[in-house]
Amino acid sequence: MTSTTARAHLIENVSLYGDTTADLVLAGGVIASLSAADAPAGAVRIDGSGLVALPGLVDLHTHLREPGREDAETIATGSRSAANGGFVAVHAMANTTPTADTAGVVEQVWSRGREVGLVDVFPVGAVTVGLAGTQLSEMAAMANSRAQVRVFSDDGKCVHDPLLMRRALEYVKTFGGVVAQHAQDPRLTEGAQMNEGLVSAELGLAGWPSVAEESIIARDVLLAGHVGSRVHICHLSTAGSVEIIRWAKARGIDVTAEVMPHHLLLTDESARGYDPRFKVNPPLRTQADVDALRAGLADGTIDIVATDHAPHPDEDKDCEWGAAAMGMIGLETALGIVQKAMVDTGALTWRDVARVLSETPARIGRDAGHGRPLAAGEPANVTLVDPAAAWTVDPAGTASRSNNSPFGGITLPGRAVATFLRGTPTHLDARLTETSTEGAPA
Ligand SMILES: [Zn+2]
DSSP states (O other): OOGGGSOOEEEEEEEETTTEEEEEEEETTEEEESSGGGOOTTOEEEEOTTOEEEEOEEEEEEOOOTTTOTTTOOHHHHHHHHHHTTEEEEEEOSOSSSOSOSHHHHHHHHHHHHHHOSSEEEEOBOSBGGGOSSSBOOHHHHHTSTTOOOEEOOTTSOOOOHHHHHHHHHHHHTTTOEEEEOOOOTTTTTTOOEESSHHHHHHTOOEEOHHHHHHHHHHHHHHHHHHTOOEEEOOOOSHHHHHHHHHHHHTTOOEEEEEOHHHHHOOGGGGGGOOGGGOOSSOOOOHHHHHHHHHHHHTTSSOEEOOOBOOOOHHHHSSOGGGSOOOBOOTTTHHHHHIIIIITTTSOOHHHHHIIIIIHHHHHTTOTTSSOOSSTTSBOOEEEEEEEEEEEOOGGGOSSSOOOOTTTTOEEEEEEEEEEETTEEEEEOGGGTTTOOOOSOO
16 A cells, blocks of 8 residues: 555646646656656556546544444445545544544554555544543543544534533643534433424424534633634534634634535425434534525635544434434535535635645644645645536445435536545546556556
């Protein structure tokens, strides 16, 4: 998996960030040149006409399920799915079994990610021991381990105790870490099945009110401001959350926030069919929330898009709504949904997509090797997008071990047709190279 053994690639006439046309020469693990004249003999030629090149995508919020739930996903299958979706790095959430709350577990995840070698797997460390919310984990030991953890989260659960949250924010400051909060007041959401609103009232399902998210975000931005630490808010889902983040940033509080593709596209109306594939946490909200999330992403209030890829095996999803697990897979559909919801509507340019799906997630995760410019000398972490590809989502065809996608059968624009990790193609649509004239290996 060393990058220098990869064959050189020449991507001709590709649109960098959707605005300038160039040739990309990938050799020796780096972008060697932006001119085809510099391509080494034997380079694999790719016709980049009509394609957009972006810095390789980075997902700050992925559930890989290993260790413990290899029936749902493994680091190998999740990495394959990520590469197919255009990702070169994923941050693997800590809610595994055992929990990633020690240096030993995060090193295990990190080294398995390296063995697989398809994406860089950055383990997220748990904030509290066993995600139990009562005792801080050994965050410094995880930060100082070979995995060099910088993102800490009890995701799946909220760090609800305000004193513990304060201590965590203070603690991670010492090594440049960040706490990523799953903002959900547990008392206000006991037994919740979907968004609290008109639809939940009509269906008679227990509601998950917006205030349960917004009250935690309000508290945590105030805490972060008070102790002078940075905080990241996972999966914003409500219009009020966008307003609070906007207010906090205007006050100079060091907060970043993410939104998920499904919250940019779907509403709680989807629950009417009682199809558990639409059951997710935080839940799908209203059209007004979707509109506010799109506007917040467009104006920079929301910093990034992350997937919350949450694989579940059929037995946890093929059941009635009330019993079904929450979450949906998302690594292979994220890019297409962002194009559909944001690019094709004129809300974001491809340069903005590079920012929200690569540059800023890399910066939040203190990951210096990703989110780099498409420029000579930079690591050859590159995603090629075909914005004209109209493709129908087939959950059975995913590389993920689980197929719990709510997007089956819908047509998306935009697809990652190639992904390069330090110059090595980790995903390459066969149609891109079948007409090329390949010489001897470089
Ligand atoms: Zn979460």
